[in-house]
Amino acid sequence: MNQITVIIPNYNGIKFLKGCLEALDAQENSPGHRVLVVDNGSGDGSLELLEEQFPQIPVIALPRNTGFCHAVNVGIEASDTPYIILLNNDTKVYPGFVRALYDAIEARPRAFSVSARMLMWDRPDLLDGAGDRYCVLGWAYARGKGKAAAAYSRPTEIFSACGGAAIYRKSVFEDTGLFDEAHFAYLEDLDIGYRARIHGYRNYYEPSAEVIHYGSASTGSRYNEWKTGQAAANSVYVIVKNMPLLQLIWNLPFLMTGILVKFLFFCKKGMGRLYLKGLAEGVKKSFSGTGAARKTAFCWENLGNYLAIQGQLYLNLLRILKKS
Numbered sequence: 001m002n003q004i005t006v007i008i009p010n011y012n013g014i015k016f017l018k019g020c021l022e023a024l025d026a027q028e029n030s031p032g033h034r035v036l037v038v039d040n041g042s043g044d045g046s047l048e049l050l051e052e053q054f055p056q057i058p059v060i061a062l063p064r065n066t067g068f069c070h071a072v073n074v075g076i077e078a079s080d081t082p083y084i085i086l087l088n089n090d091t092k093v094y095p096g097f098v099r100a101l102y103d104a105i106e107a108r109p110r111a112f113s114v115s116a117r118m119l120m121w122d123r124p125d126l127l128d129g130a131g132d133r134y135c136v137l138g139w140a141y142a143r144g145k146g147k148a149a150a151a152y153s154r155p156t157e158i159f160s161a162c163g164g165a166a167i168y169r170k171s172v173f174e175d176t177g178l179f180d181e182a183h184f185a186y187l188e189d190l191d192i193g194y195r196a197r198i199h200g201y202r203n204y205y206e207p208s209a210e211v212i213h214y215g216s217a218s219t220g221s222r223y224n225e226w227k228t229g230q231a232a233a234n235s236v237y238v239i240v241k242n243m244p245l246l247q248l249i250w251n252l253p254f255l256m257t258g259i260l261v262k263f264l265f266f267c268k269k270g271m272g273r274l275y276l277k278g279l280a281e282g283v284k285k286s287f288s289g290t291g292a293a294r295k296t297a298f299c300w301e302n303l304g305n306y307l308a309i310q311g312q313l314y315l316n317l318l319r320i321l322k323k324s
Contacts, residue, residue, distance in 0.1 A: 160193025
């Protein structure tokens with residue numbers, strides 16, 4: 001019986017898709033997994049490639065690009081296994097990847113997710129990310145990005161898993177809900193990891209599960225205009241959605257400082273106005289009918305979890321200052 005469904009959302013990823021699937025097919029000592037591709041209306045021949053070279057892999061073909069979150073949710077709802085691995089199409093997993101993630105989450109009953117060690121495609125000795133952190137400035141960032149992978153060889157707790165290569169406990173989605181499709185793309189993995197922490201679950205990093213990652217394969221460069229606007233909007237949405245009013249007011253000086261620093265950063269790249277426009281879209285989204293309906297409701301029984309999260313927000317700011 002399969003224990004894991006590996007969900008690969010694909011949008012015009014024909015350049016990477018074959019290598020991604022072949023690496024998964026070569027996995028040994030797997031606890032039992034099936035692969036499911038959810039195609040987001042690709043027009044580059046991805047579906048034809050899948051039909052001709054991987055007929056054994058089930059495919060859900062969506063008629064148009066509905067975004068990462070919707071594609072992933074479709075895959076989760078179509079899965080009947082206790083665990084879900086989300087894997088970007090622009091990746092190649094190393095041997096033992098599936099087994100390592102499975103063993104790591106099985107060993108931790110309160111774990112919602114476990115993030116893999118993601119390595120840079122052209123420099124696999126360097127990290128693309130070792131899980132995600134989130135700080136009181138309102139910044140989400142990949143832990144260890146650009147640093148020597150060998151320096152991040154110990155399992156540890158993280159704020160949230162990177163949805164590009166991570167395993168999730170499917171039953172927890174009953175408490176947190178699925179990925180919020182109002183995100184469309186970017187910071188949706190932070191949001192769902194944040195919600196899990198509010199409910200008392202934890203997220204971890206497992207270095208023995210390794211994968212190389214090309215990065216920004218479907219959207220272009222790291223700081224393209226669409227990504228900048230989308231990420232700016234969602235950075236506001238995550239805050240308003242998950243912080244109770246008192247916590248939001250308490251953190252406001254830090255959050256405004258974080259926004260100012262980011263604005264100056266994007267001004268240097270000629271995208272300052274675009275960043276501000278994204279922030280405005282985030283405010284609009286947060287206080288829309290949809291945003292209000294999806295806000296995480298405050299419960300007194302979760303007060304201890306909120307305090308623990310606040311501690312993590314401070315700690316991760318210190319880690320930025322110490323460059324650790």
